[in-house]
Amino acid sequence: xxxxxxxxxxxxxxxxxxxxxxxxxxxxxxxxxxxxxxxxxxxxxxxxxxxxxxxxxxxxxxxxxxxxxxxxx
Numbered sequence: 001x002x003x004x005x006x007x008x009x010x011x012x013x014x015x016x017x018x019x020x021x022x023x024x025x026x027x028x029x030x031x032x033x034x035x036x037x038x039x040x041x042x043x044x045x046x047x048x049x050x051x052x053x054x055x056x057x058x059x060x061x062x063x064x065x066x067x068x069x070x071x072x073x
Contacts (some may be wrong), residue, residue: 024048024059033058044071 027049032041036057041047045060046069 022052024050024051027058029058035059044068 009062025048029047033047033049033056035041036059042060042063045063047060048055049058049059052059057069
């Protein structure tokens with residue numbers, strides 16, 4: 001009975017300390033983020049992020065001509 005509490009953490013298996021998700025996915029930030037290439041954020045253009053080596057990385061799609069024209073009016 002005294003050793004039953006030692007079994008409980010092993011019921012769910014071992015977990016990795018840091019999960020590396022290298023797949024980029026769409027992200028809509030509330031606050032400005034720092035892009036991996038150091039460029040400034042455009043008012044339009046989709047922001048993407050991934051969790052790589054323990055930290056979030058962000059990149060942005062370039063603004064298309066249609067996006068630019070739509071922003072002018």
